Amino acid sequence: MEAGAHLAARLRDVSLSPEAYRRLAIAAAAILVAVVGTGATVRLTGSGLGCEHWPGCTGTVSLPEKGYHSFIEFGNRIFAFFTVLLTLGAWLGTYPAGITGRIRRLALATFVATFLQAPLGAITVHYHLNPYLVLSHFLLSLLALTFGVVVAMEATVLVRGRADAAPAAVRAGAIVAALACAVLVVSGTLATAAGPHSGSVLVRRLWSFQPAVYWHVRATAVFGITFALLLAWLVRSGSRQVRLAFVVLGVLAVQMVIGEVQYRTKLPWWLVLVHVTNAAVLWAAMTAFVTALWRPARPVH
Numbered sequence: 001m002e003a004g005a006h007l008a009a010r011l012r013d014v015s016l017s018p019e020a021y022r023r024l025a026i027a028a029a030a031i032l033v034a035v036v037g038t039g040a041t042v043r044l045t046g047s048g049l050g051c052e053h054w055p056g057c058t059g060t061v062s063l064p065e066k067g068y069h070s071f072i073e074f075g076n077r078i079f080a081f082f083t084v085l086l087t088l089g090a091w092l093g094t095y096p097a098g099i100t101g102r103i104r105r106l107a108l109a110t111f112v113a114t115f116l117q118a119p120l121g122a123i124t125v126h127y128h129l130n131p132y133l134v135l136s137h138f139l140l141s142l143l144a145l146t147f148g149v150v151v152a153m154e155a156t157v158l159v160r161g162r163a164d165a166a167p168a169a170v171r172a173g174a175i176v177a178a179l180a181c182a183v184l185v186v187s188g189t190l191a192t193a194a195g196p197h198s199g200s201v202l203v204r205r206l207w208s209f210q211p212a213v214y215w216h217v218r219a220t221a222v223f224g225i226t227f228a229l230l231l232a233w234l235v236r237s238g239s240r241q242v243r244l245a246f247v248v249l250g251v252l253a254v255q256m257v258i259g260e261v262q263y264r265t266k267l268p269w270w271l272v273l274v275h276v277t278n279a280a281v282l283w284a285a286m287t288a289f290v291t292a293l294w295r296p297a298r299p300v301h
Contacts, residue, residue: 180223
């Protein structure tokens with residue numbers, strides 16, 4: 001405890017402007033999106049057991065000696081290490097930036113969720129890629145991403161000041177759309193886990209494909225109706241948040257095209273990888289959109 005207090009005191013002696021912290025928070029959110037892609041690469045190439053120990057690659061060798069799968073798995077671990085460092089920096093950066101309260105707590109939650117990926121990854125390897133652990137690994141990544149995006153949005157409010165939030169009904173609608181989007185992402189993950197891609201490593205399938213698609217289609221309907229109503233209100237009211245809404249809509253359109261193409265082309269692994277990575281982008285954009293409706297920043301003049 002004394003060491004932590006001493007570190008906090010030392011950090012307060014360092015100066016960090018709110019704008020510099022905002023850029024740091026955005027960088028942390030961006031790398032949290034990217035690490036989903038590297039993790040998906042491990043799963044879809046069957047490289048999850050490319051390194052059979054953790055944190056080293058084997059029991060006696062810390063680095064991978066040879067092998068395609070070993071390099072992919074270990075490369076993801078290195079990338080994840082820098083992700084942990086950047087989210088740690090976003091939390092510690094609140095001290096020299098003089099930021100307290102909500103943002104500091106969210107930044108800490110982002111770091112903790114990111115750090116927990118390491119022991120969860122070790123457990124996943126130990127249990128030979130148990131599908132429930134693999135799914136938990138992915139969902140924890142999305143939780144960390146959620147916190148990270150909110151921190152970046154809050155840092156923007158800190159720099160620009162806060163504008164008036166949207167009406168309560170609109171904010172409630174945004175939550176419904178976000179929940180539907182969450183079901184979309186999770187059911188899509190279940191469909192992927194039930195599909196043919198664990199790569200060359202044979203693992204047990206999770207659940208089955210048809211129930212995942214069942215929920216995926218219904219979540220799409222709820223999201224589509226709710227988001228259409230939100231978009232209509234934003235356009236009619238002339239809200240500047242309509243730009244973020246169109247970003248979400250654009251990313252979703254790309255996701256739908258990728259999903260249709262991959263289904264008709266028998267799920268090539270590299271296209272599934274693009275689909276999974278774009279799902280993280282979609283969730284980040286949706287999180288930013290909902291946060292902007294609840295706690296909008298003032299426009300840049």
